[in-house]
Amino acid sequence: MSSGSDPPRRSGTNGDETAGSGLEAGGDADAEAVGSEMPDLGDQWTVDDLDEDWERRAVEMLEDVDFDTELGVELSRDALRLAQGELTRAEFNEKHHDDVYEEFGVDERPTTEAGGIEYESSTRTATSSADGSPLPSVPETDSRPVPSRRGILKSAGAAAAVGMTAGLAGCLDGAAQSTTADATSGEDGNDVQLGMAIDMNHCIACLKCVEACKQENDTDRGTHWMHVFRYEEDEFGDVTEEYMPRPCQHCSEPSCTYVCPTQARHKRSKDGLVLTDYDTCIGCKYCEVACPYGVNFLGKGEPTDKSPGFTGSATDERGETVGGPPPTGVMGKCTFCVHRQDDSAQRGTTACEDDCPVDAIHFGDMNDPESDPRAYLRENDEESRFSLLDQQGTEPNVVYLGTEPTKDAEPVDGPYTYEDLDMETLAESQNGGDGE
Known part of the structure; x- marks a missing residue:
């Protein structure tokens, strides 16, 4: 991560400390527990650490989607190699292009700008199937790629399994900018990169940020x-x-974007946010496997909290639906409250920062020396700091103040249920507290 004069400092000196060791993280959680574990990757991480346990967890993540599990695992493994610098973008795209296109009928990853290579027709312009019926979710235009019939059939199978509402068709405009931090300039002349400084020394695990x-x-x-x-x-x-x-x-080098066949998962140019275009995501979950942080969830459309805040879906200036709860069968994750960043009245704020009672979360442009997170890091210059799993090469844009978890850190059962969080679901409120 580029943060000017305030680079993160790694705590510890014995080379054995790492973050996330054995701690349970995101995944397709239910109300009773969070899902898959974060891999135990040491400070001197190599792809050889992606062992049988990692592969088992990866396979489990992909069990509930009707796409090629082996391809998802191999793409994710090589995406982490790419982040480590063991593969170039061109080598990665070329190695997997044929398999991705065969599986999905579209591969929007390679471009001459981003990948250095250009393939023969990876896109098509048909808008109807052989029997003349419209293909699902295909816009009436000849400027966006349309998946093959085989890809559509596989998509329909996934839709039956998980209620998918978004089809295979379409890609982001300007795919080269989607995976490259081609951001606009901040006031100091540097690219804008939104991020956070989080002070673990202040955190009291009140879960106000979660709520x-x-x-x-x-x-x-x-x-x-x-x-x-x-x-x-x-x-x-x-x-x-x-x-x-x-x-x-x-992340500045988000491995989750490398594996997305439609480039629905992308890094936004103007502020460095890693987002999902809900209109083009197909729910293959490859991004979940390729992400080392456990932050991805497949939309299930289950009853939610009573929410006095955001409703509906946020559409950004490029016409992409990127905010709010993802539709059923579409991937979602933390967006740094993107709907606020696209609203001049709320820009520069997040819900978790606003509600933190101990001022542990500081959000802003990590490339602006005068931003809140950079100022906080400067004011607490004597505190140890680290970036989570930064040895993987993803260049995370969250800096932690405090002592980095060691490889021997033991997870403690925490409050994960709605009852633990003292939150009421919509179904409960509508049924007088009788539940779903």
Whole structure:
């Protein structure tokens, strides 16, 4: 991550400390627990650490979607190699292009600008199937790619399984900008990159940030875009419980974007936000496997909290639906409240920061020396700081103040249910508290 004069400093000196070791993270959670574990990746991480346990978890993530599991695992493994610099973008795209196109009928990843290579027709212009009936979700235009018939049939199978509402058709305008931080300039002449400084020393695990996020974004039951890890550290018999809030890291090199066949998952140029275009996401969940932070959830459309805040779907200036709860069968995650960033009255704020009672979360442009997070880092220059799993090469844009979790950190069961969070679902409120 580029943060000017305030680069993150890694805590510890023995090379054995890492974040996220064995701690449970996002995934397709239900109301009773969060989902898949974050891989235990050491400070000297290599792709050889993506072992059988990692592959087992990856396969489990893809069990409920009707797309090629082996392809998703291999794409994700190589996406992490790419982030590490072991593969070039051109090598990665060329290696997997044929398989991606065969599986999905479209591959919007390679471009001459981003990948350095150009393939023969990866897109088509048909808008109807062989029998003349319209293809699902295909816009009436000859300027956007349309998936093959095989891809459409597979999409229909997935739709039957998970109620998918978005089809395969379409891609983002300007795919090269979607995966490249071609951001506009900030006041200091640097690119704008929104991010956070989170002070773990102040966090009290009150879960106000979790509740605020759910109420603001109206996410599915059991889906927590903001999560607070609770874990114990044992140093020479002295056991302490620690807390670490975990939003999406909005990486500068987001591995989740590398694997998206339609480029629905992309990095927005104007502010560096990593977002999902709900209109073109097909719900293959490859982004979930490729992300090391456990922040991705497949939209389930289950009863949500009573939400006095955000309603509907946010459409940004490029006409992409990128905010609010994802439709059923479409991937969603923390957006840094993108609907606020696109609203001049709320720009520069997030729900989790607003509701934190101990001022642990500071949001703003990480490339602006005068922004709130940069100022906070400067004011607390003596505190240890780290970026979560930054050894993977994804360049996360969240900086933590506090002691980095060690490889021996033990997860502690935390409050994950609605009852634990003292939140009422819409179904409960409508049925007089009788539940779903």
